[in-house]
Amino acid sequence: MVDDRTLNSLRKGVVEGVTLALVSDSEVYGRDLAARLVDLGLISSAGTMYPVLGRLREAGKVETTWEESLKGPPRRYYRLTTDGRDALESFAQGWEIISGGVRSVLDGRVNQSDVPDEGRKK
């Protein structure tokens, strides 16, 4: 059972990067984006996506477009900017390093003998 604090810390580290990845191929409708992030377990509720998008927009990584709908109000779509694409690239590289390291430890691939023991008393 994962405790909320651990889960929130982990989410905070990756939610911006994953949001960038989700809007990287095409414009994504705001509600679909929120539903996708909730399904992935990266946000606890749809509303918590807006502060994340606000930060990304402020940093110039994501932009909002409005499209008229046949019925109802205009709809918001989100898409990646050039800066956002660079940030996504950087996130993907960082994630490779972090996830690989964590996975190797959790899978028990690193043996105790591989860990430097310079600090250990002899």
Next chain:
Amino acid sequence: MSMNVDDGSVERVYLDQIERAVAARDAEAAHQIRAEIAAHIAESRSDAEQRGEVTDIRDIIAEIGDPLVVAAEVPKKRYVTGPRPSSIGLFTQWDPMTYVWAVCLLIAIGSAFYFTGWALGLVMVWTSSLWTTRIKIWASALVPGVFLLAFLWFDFIFVAGYVVPVIVAVLLYFASSPVKARRRTLHG
């Protein structure tokens, strides 16, 4: 799109709660996030109508989440005016609220020391972005203005020397952007 009065008031109360909760962390972000969540609600209704479903505002609110949880995603900003209270190197790292208090104290009691504190306070006011130009002009002109009147026509040097600087200090306190931001947050 149909919406009954009860739904409208539930939505308004919820959006007010969102705005207040976010403003407590970052006053500048509050309005934007409220607008986006209001748009989310309108889109939810419209999507449901297109599917021929009846929507309940409470279900949409449950999907969006607790205002405090939404606000917790907003990084806490101390003041809306930025981290540098003054362009003078000595003061750039000061907390804006501490800077406001220092200026107010210098202006209020500085006249007791041949107006050196008052003059230093004014220098701090003019090199800061925490006050508007209009307030800076008023703060600078009030004491000399009242002194001039006192010398020319009236005998109220005490008022000009001691009371007016205190009035100016109070004016500067309430007109400073950190205090205005705090008041906006407290009163929603």
